[in-house]
Amino acid sequence: MQKPDPSGPSDLITLSSSTASVSLYLFGAHITSYTVNGQERLWMSSLAVLDGTKPIRGGVPIAFPQFADEGDLKLHGFARESLWSVGSLEPTKAVLTLAPNTASKDMWDNEFELVYTVELQDSGSLLLNMRVKNTSESSAFSFTACFHTYFLFQETNTVELSGGLGGKTYIDKCDGRKKKEQGDGPIVIPAEATRSGRDAGKEGYVDRIYTNSGQSFVFARSGVELYNVTQSPSWPDTTLYNPWLGDKQGPVIGPDFDDDGYKKMICLEPTISKENAVVLNRGEVWEGSQTIEVGDF
Ligand SMILES: O=P(O)(O)OC[C@H]1O[C@H](O)[C@H](O)[C@@H](O)[C@@H]1O
16 A cells, blocks of 8 residues: 555555556545556546545545435535545455444444445456445444446547436436436436526536436447446436536535536446435345446547
Protein backbone atom coordinates (compact mmCIF):
# COMPACT_ATOMS: atom_id res chain seq x y z
CA MET A 1 0.00 0.00 0.00
CA GLN A 2 1.22 3.51 -0.72
CA LYS A 3 0.22 6.91 0.61
CA PRO A 4 -0.51 9.06 -2.45
CA ASP A 5 -1.27 12.23 -0.59
CA PRO A 6 0.86 12.93 2.48
CA SER A 7 -1.84 15.14 3.95
CA GLY A 8 -4.43 12.40 3.50
CA PRO A 9 -5.58 10.11 6.26
CA SER A 10 -5.79 6.91 4.31
CA ASP A 11 -3.87 4.41 2.32
CA LEU A 12 -4.36 3.44 -1.29
CA ILE A 13 -4.56 -0.19 -2.30
CA THR A 14 -3.70 -1.25 -5.83
CA LEU A 15 -4.90 -4.47 -7.41
CA SER A 16 -3.59 -5.66 -10.74
CA SER A 17 -3.93 -8.55 -13.14
CA SER A 18 -2.29 -9.08 -16.54
CA THR A 19 -4.85 -6.76 -18.18
CA ALA A 20 -6.54 -4.67 -15.51
CA SER A 21 -5.90 -2.62 -12.38
CA VAL A 22 -7.88 -1.01 -9.57
CA SER A 23 -7.02 1.70 -7.04
CA LEU A 24 -8.96 1.76 -3.81
CA TYR A 25 -8.73 4.12 -0.84
CA LEU A 26 -9.39 2.91 2.68
CA PHE A 27 -11.16 6.24 3.15
CA GLY A 28 -14.68 5.34 2.10
CA ALA A 29 -13.52 2.01 0.61
CA HIS A 30 -13.56 4.26 -2.41
CA ILE A 31 -12.40 2.99 -5.81
CA THR A 32 -10.79 5.84 -7.72
CA SER A 33 -9.49 3.98 -10.78
CA TYR A 34 -10.24 0.90 -12.86
CA THR A 35 -8.18 0.39 -15.99
CA VAL A 36 -8.36 -2.32 -18.61
CA ASN A 37 -5.56 -2.59 -21.19
CA GLY A 38 -4.27 0.74 -19.90
CA GLN A 39 -7.55 2.60 -20.50
CA GLU A 40 -9.24 4.25 -17.50
CA ARG A 41 -12.93 3.29 -17.23
CA LEU A 42 -14.14 5.25 -14.19
CA TRP A 43 -14.69 8.99 -14.20
CA MET A 44 -12.91 11.00 -11.52
CA SER A 45 -13.27 14.73 -11.11
CA SER A 46 -9.93 16.51 -11.43
CA LEU A 47 -11.18 18.62 -8.51
CA ALA A 48 -11.85 15.64 -6.26
CA VAL A 49 -10.59 16.11 -2.71
CA LEU A 50 -8.45 13.14 -1.62
CA ASP A 51 -7.41 14.22 1.85
CA GLY A 52 -10.32 12.67 3.72
CA THR A 53 -12.01 15.97 4.55
CA LYS A 54 -14.98 15.25 2.27
CA PRO A 55 -16.35 12.43 0.13
CA ILE A 56 -14.32 11.71 -3.02
CA ARG A 57 -15.97 12.91 -6.25
CA GLY A 58 -15.97 10.17 -8.88
CA GLY A 59 -14.97 6.50 -9.00
CA VAL A 60 -17.23 4.33 -6.87
CA PRO A 61 -18.55 5.95 -3.67
CA ILE A 62 -20.54 3.70 -1.33
CA ALA A 63 -23.76 5.05 0.17
CA PHE A 64 -24.71 3.33 3.46
CA PRO A 65 -26.84 3.19 5.62
CA GLN A 66 -28.76 5.81 3.70
CA PHE A 67 -29.11 6.30 -0.03
CA ALA A 68 -28.97 10.00 -1.02
CA ASP A 69 -31.28 12.23 1.04
CA GLU A 70 -33.88 9.53 1.65
CA GLY A 71 -33.87 9.74 5.44
CA ASP A 72 -32.71 11.83 8.38
CA LEU A 73 -29.01 11.08 8.07
CA LYS A 74 -26.31 12.99 6.23
CA LEU A 75 -26.46 12.68 2.41
CA HIS A 76 -25.47 9.08 1.50
CA GLY A 77 -24.73 8.14 5.13
CA PHE A 78 -21.28 7.62 6.68
CA ALA A 79 -19.65 4.70 4.81
CA ARG A 80 -18.09 6.90 2.13
CA GLU A 81 -16.48 9.08 4.80
CA SER A 82 -15.30 6.33 7.14
CA LEU A 83 -11.90 4.77 7.34
CA TRP A 84 -12.30 1.09 6.48
CA SER A 85 -9.98 -1.75 7.57
CA VAL A 86 -8.26 -4.32 5.43
CA GLY A 87 -9.74 -7.78 5.96
CA SER A 88 -7.50 -9.47 3.41
CA LEU A 89 -5.44 -8.52 0.42
CA GLU A 90 -4.41 -10.55 -2.63
CA PRO A 91 -2.99 -9.29 -5.95
CA THR A 92 -6.43 -9.19 -7.58
CA LYS A 93 -8.76 -9.09 -4.58
CA ALA A 94 -9.25 -6.80 -1.59
CA VAL A 95 -11.66 -7.36 1.26
CA LEU A 96 -12.37 -4.28 3.38
CA THR A 97 -14.48 -4.13 6.51
CA LEU A 98 -16.29 -1.48 8.48
CA ALA A 99 -17.68 -1.78 12.01
CA PRO A 100 -19.41 0.90 14.13
CA ASN A 101 -17.17 3.82 15.11
CA THR A 102 -17.80 7.01 17.05
CA ALA A 103 -18.98 8.94 14.00
CA SER A 104 -21.28 6.16 12.81
CA LYS A 105 -22.74 5.69 16.31
CA ASP A 106 -23.51 9.39 16.55
CA MET A 107 -25.41 9.20 13.29
CA TRP A 108 -26.89 5.72 13.38
CA ASP A 109 -26.69 3.74 16.59
CA ASN A 110 -26.87 0.18 15.31
CA GLU A 111 -24.55 -2.81 15.53
CA PHE A 112 -23.43 -3.85 12.06
CA GLU A 113 -20.57 -5.26 10.04
CA LEU A 114 -19.87 -4.33 6.41
CA VAL A 115 -17.64 -6.46 4.23
CA TYR A 116 -16.76 -5.02 0.84
CA THR A 117 -15.00 -7.22 -1.70
CA VAL A 118 -13.37 -5.75 -4.80
CA GLU A 119 -12.13 -8.32 -7.26
CA LEU A 120 -10.57 -8.25 -10.70
CA GLN A 121 -11.78 -11.32 -12.49
CA ASP A 122 -9.75 -13.36 -15.00
CA SER A 123 -11.60 -11.73 -17.89
CA GLY A 124 -10.57 -8.27 -16.63
CA SER A 125 -14.08 -7.49 -15.41
CA LEU A 126 -14.59 -5.92 -11.99
CA LEU A 127 -16.75 -7.42 -9.26
CA LEU A 128 -17.92 -5.29 -6.34
CA ASN A 129 -19.75 -7.01 -3.53
CA MET A 130 -21.03 -5.66 -0.22
CA ARG A 131 -22.25 -7.74 2.67
CA VAL A 132 -24.20 -6.16 5.52
CA LYS A 133 -24.70 -8.05 8.77
CA ASN A 134 -26.79 -7.06 11.74
CA THR A 135 -24.46 -7.97 14.62
CA SER A 136 -26.81 -6.78 17.36
CA GLU A 137 -27.89 -9.11 20.15
CA SER A 138 -31.47 -7.99 19.95
CA SER A 139 -32.58 -5.21 17.65
CA ALA A 140 -33.46 -5.02 13.97
CA PHE A 141 -32.43 -2.16 11.69
CA SER A 142 -33.35 -1.00 8.23
CA PHE A 143 -31.07 0.60 5.65
CA THR A 144 -30.89 1.97 2.13
CA ALA A 145 -27.72 2.04 0.02
CA CYS A 146 -26.05 2.27 -3.38
CA PHE A 147 -22.79 1.85 -5.26
CA HIS A 148 -22.55 5.26 -6.87
CA THR A 149 -20.49 4.11 -9.88
CA TYR A 150 -19.28 6.90 -12.21
CA PHE A 151 -18.73 5.33 -15.65
CA LEU A 152 -16.29 7.16 -17.92
CA PHE A 153 -17.11 7.92 -21.57
CA GLN A 154 -15.41 9.78 -24.40
CA GLU A 155 -18.65 11.67 -24.86
CA THR A 156 -21.83 11.18 -22.84
CA ASN A 157 -23.84 12.62 -25.74
CA THR A 158 -23.35 9.64 -28.00
CA VAL A 159 -24.01 6.91 -25.45
CA GLU A 160 -27.12 4.74 -25.51
CA LEU A 161 -28.17 2.86 -22.40
CA SER A 162 -30.39 -0.17 -22.80
CA GLY A 163 -31.51 -3.12 -20.71
CA GLY A 164 -32.91 -3.14 -17.19
CA LEU A 165 -34.38 0.36 -17.12
CA GLY A 166 -36.55 -0.05 -20.23
CA GLY A 167 -40.30 -0.05 -19.57
CA LYS A 168 -39.78 0.59 -15.83
CA THR A 169 -41.31 3.19 -13.54
CA TYR A 170 -38.95 5.83 -12.23
CA ILE A 171 -39.06 8.58 -9.64
CA ASP A 172 -37.89 11.80 -11.30
CA LYS A 173 -35.91 13.64 -8.60
CA CYS A 174 -35.62 16.62 -10.96
CA ASP A 175 -39.38 16.94 -11.23
CA GLY A 176 -40.76 16.77 -7.69
CA ARG A 177 -40.28 12.98 -7.45
CA LYS A 178 -43.08 12.44 -9.96
CA LYS A 179 -43.46 8.84 -11.02
CA LYS A 180 -42.93 8.39 -14.76
CA GLU A 181 -42.72 5.52 -17.20
CA GLN A 182 -39.56 4.83 -19.17
CA GLY A 183 -40.08 3.86 -22.80
CA ASP A 184 -38.61 0.68 -24.21
CA GLY A 185 -36.02 2.35 -26.44
CA PRO A 186 -32.44 3.14 -25.45
CA ILE A 187 -31.83 6.07 -23.12
CA VAL A 188 -29.67 8.96 -24.34
CA ILE A 189 -28.86 11.27 -21.45
CA PRO A 190 -29.22 14.76 -22.95
CA ALA A 191 -32.47 13.79 -24.65
CA GLU A 192 -33.93 12.59 -21.34
CA ALA A 193 -32.85 15.50 -19.16
CA THR A 194 -35.54 17.19 -17.14
CA ARG A 195 -35.69 20.95 -17.47
CA SER A 196 -37.88 21.64 -14.49
CA GLY A 197 -37.76 21.14 -10.76
CA ARG A 198 -34.42 21.69 -9.09
CA ASP A 199 -32.66 22.81 -12.25
CA ALA A 200 -35.38 25.05 -13.59
CA GLY A 201 -34.10 27.33 -16.30
CA LYS A 202 -30.83 25.48 -16.67
CA GLU A 203 -29.75 22.93 -19.18
CA GLY A 204 -30.89 19.39 -18.42
CA TYR A 205 -30.32 17.20 -15.40
CA VAL A 206 -30.98 13.51 -14.92
CA ASP A 207 -31.53 12.12 -11.43
CA ARG A 208 -33.89 9.15 -11.41
CA ILE A 209 -34.59 6.16 -9.27
CA TYR A 210 -35.92 3.24 -11.27
CA THR A 211 -37.77 1.16 -8.72
CA ASN A 212 -37.88 -2.60 -9.21
CA SER A 213 -35.51 -2.33 -12.16
CA GLY A 214 -33.93 -5.14 -14.15
CA GLN A 215 -30.42 -6.42 -13.50
CA SER A 216 -28.53 -6.13 -16.81
CA PHE A 217 -27.54 -2.97 -18.64
CA VAL A 218 -25.55 -2.15 -21.75
CA PHE A 219 -23.90 1.15 -22.58
CA ALA A 220 -23.22 1.33 -26.32
CA ARG A 221 -22.20 3.78 -29.03
CA SER A 222 -23.53 3.16 -32.55
CA GLY A 223 -24.28 -0.42 -31.62
CA VAL A 224 -20.78 -1.08 -30.20
CA GLU A 225 -20.77 -2.18 -26.57
CA LEU A 226 -18.84 0.03 -24.16
CA TYR A 227 -19.91 -1.50 -20.84
CA ASN A 228 -21.94 -4.50 -19.84
CA VAL A 229 -23.13 -4.02 -16.29
CA THR A 230 -25.05 -6.36 -14.02
CA GLN A 231 -26.37 -6.01 -10.51
CA SER A 232 -27.57 -8.76 -8.23
CA PRO A 233 -31.36 -9.02 -7.70
CA SER A 234 -30.80 -8.08 -4.05
CA TRP A 235 -30.57 -4.46 -5.26
CA PRO A 236 -34.22 -3.76 -6.07
CA ASP A 237 -33.61 -0.40 -7.74
CA THR A 238 -31.22 1.45 -10.02
CA THR A 239 -30.34 5.15 -10.03
CA LEU A 240 -29.38 7.03 -13.18
CA TYR A 241 -27.56 10.29 -12.59
CA ASN A 242 -25.92 13.04 -14.62
CA PRO A 243 -26.07 16.62 -13.32
CA TRP A 244 -25.47 18.08 -16.81
CA LEU A 245 -25.14 21.82 -16.26
CA GLY A 246 -27.72 21.86 -13.49
CA ASP A 247 -26.18 23.39 -10.37
CA LYS A 248 -23.09 21.21 -10.72
CA GLN A 249 -21.10 23.95 -9.09
CA GLY A 250 -23.83 25.07 -6.74
CA PRO A 251 -24.69 23.94 -3.24
CA VAL A 252 -26.24 20.67 -4.35
CA ILE A 253 -23.31 19.18 -6.23
CA GLY A 254 -20.50 21.28 -4.84
CA PRO A 255 -17.35 22.83 -6.21
CA ASP A 256 -15.51 19.53 -6.68
CA PHE A 257 -17.29 18.67 -9.95
CA ASP A 258 -15.29 19.48 -13.11
CA ASP A 259 -16.93 22.09 -15.32
CA ASP A 260 -17.18 19.66 -18.21
CA GLY A 261 -17.48 16.54 -16.06
CA TYR A 262 -21.05 15.91 -17.14
CA LYS A 263 -19.84 15.38 -20.71
CA LYS A 264 -17.76 12.39 -19.65
CA MET A 265 -19.68 10.56 -16.95
CA ILE A 266 -22.91 8.71 -16.29
CA CYS A 267 -23.71 7.15 -12.93
CA LEU A 268 -25.57 3.87 -13.01
CA GLU A 269 -26.08 2.89 -9.40
CA PRO A 270 -27.39 -0.37 -7.99
CA THR A 271 -29.67 1.02 -5.31
CA ILE A 272 -31.86 0.21 -2.35
CA SER A 273 -34.20 3.21 -2.22
CA LYS A 274 -36.48 4.03 0.68
CA GLU A 275 -39.36 2.46 -1.25
CA ASN A 276 -37.57 -0.88 -0.88
CA ALA A 277 -35.57 -0.37 2.33
CA VAL A 278 -34.05 -3.59 3.66
CA VAL A 279 -34.80 -4.72 7.21
CA LEU A 280 -32.26 -6.98 8.90
CA ASN A 281 -33.12 -8.75 12.13
CA ARG A 282 -30.48 -9.80 14.64
CA GLY A 283 -27.83 -11.93 12.89
CA GLU A 284 -29.29 -11.50 9.40
CA VAL A 285 -27.20 -10.73 6.34
CA TRP A 286 -27.84 -8.87 3.08
CA GLU A 287 -25.44 -9.08 0.17
CA GLY A 288 -25.38 -7.21 -3.15
CA SER A 289 -23.00 -6.94 -6.08
CA GLN A 290 -22.31 -5.02 -9.27
CA THR A 291 -20.19 -6.46 -12.09
CA ILE A 292 -18.60 -4.31 -14.78
CA GLU A 293 -17.40 -5.82 -18.01
CA VAL A 294 -15.82 -3.41 -20.45
CA GLY A 295 -16.00 -3.33 -24.23
CA ASP A 296 -14.78 -0.58 -26.55
CA PHE A 297 -13.99 2.81 -25.11
O1 LIG B 1 -23.16 14.97 -4.56
P1 LIG B 1 -23.29 13.62 -3.91
O2 LIG B 1 -23.49 13.71 -2.45
O3 LIG B 1 -22.13 12.73 -4.25
O4 LIG B 1 -24.57 12.95 -4.49
C1 LIG B 1 -24.73 12.88 -5.86
C2 LIG B 1 -26.08 12.29 -6.23
O5 LIG B 1 -26.20 10.96 -5.79
C3 LIG B 1 -27.34 10.22 -6.26
O6 LIG B 1 -27.21 9.93 -7.60
C4 LIG B 1 -28.62 10.94 -5.97
O7 LIG B 1 -29.71 10.38 -6.67
C5 LIG B 1 -28.53 12.40 -6.30
O8 LIG B 1 -29.69 13.06 -5.86
C6 LIG B 1 -27.28 13.04 -5.70
O9 LIG B 1 -27.22 14.40 -6.05
